Amino acid sequence: MFVFKEFQLDEMTIKLLLPETSQARDLYRVVKEDRDTLKLWMPWANETHSQRSEAEFLKYIQGRMVDDKVFxxxxxxxxxxxxxxxLHNIDRANRHAEVGYWLSSQVQGHGIMTESLKRLIEYAFHEMGLHKILIQVDTENDPSNAIPKRLGFKLEATFQDQIYFHGQYRDFFEYGLINPE
Incomplete structure (x- = not known):
């Protein structure tokens, strides 16, 4: 297991790890437990049907990381x-990328995602040399919209009918953060 970053929050030790198939059991359990909530915002939640499908996804991601398409x-x-x-849609020529995130409902509300994103963004700016990070969030996903606001992102756009999901078109906010250095 490769630990990318480690930090403490309250009584919890948080580790940001490179994805490995050994994580599939835990991740699938979370998806299964939180499926009803996750599927409101994440199209992939209904497609994750087993620990094996989660392991296959993790293998796929490892390949995408090698190709510098996602981190x-x-x-x-x-x-x-x-x-x-x-980080996905990494654009080295224009030095920007988009951020995506999800977290078990059992550990939400402790600042874990905010602190995890903070560390990922620091890496993106200082190690990857990116100039801008973007986050797209469903306009109705209040908890997810709070995170970029806490991290100093600016609301840059509202995209109407951005995706067709659950039989309807959904609007998205796009937030941006520019490297201050």
Whole structure:
């Protein structure tokens, strides 16, 4: 297991880990337990039907990381995988990327995602040399919209009818953060 970053929050040890198939059991358990909530916002939630499908996804992500298309980390709390955070649509020429994230409902509300994203963004700016990070969030997902606001992102756009999901078109906010250096 490769620990990318480690930090403490309250009584919890948070580790940001490179994805490995050994995490599939824990991640699938979270998806299964939180499926009803996750599927409101994440199209992939209904497609994750087994620990094996989660392991296949993790293998796929490893390949995408080698190709520099995505940079994904598993979030572990006290050594149990509970969510993920990533940079995707990495555009080296224009020096920007988008962020995605999800976290078990069992550990939400403790600042885990905010702190995890903070560390990922620092890496993106200082190690990857990116200039801008973007986050797109469903306009109705209040908890997810709070995170970019806490991290100093600016609301840059509202995209009407951005995706067709659950039989309807959904609006998205896009937030941006520019590297201050």
């Amino acid at each position: 994904m980390l598993t979030i572990a709390v006290n050594d149990v995988a509970v969510g993920m955070v990533d």
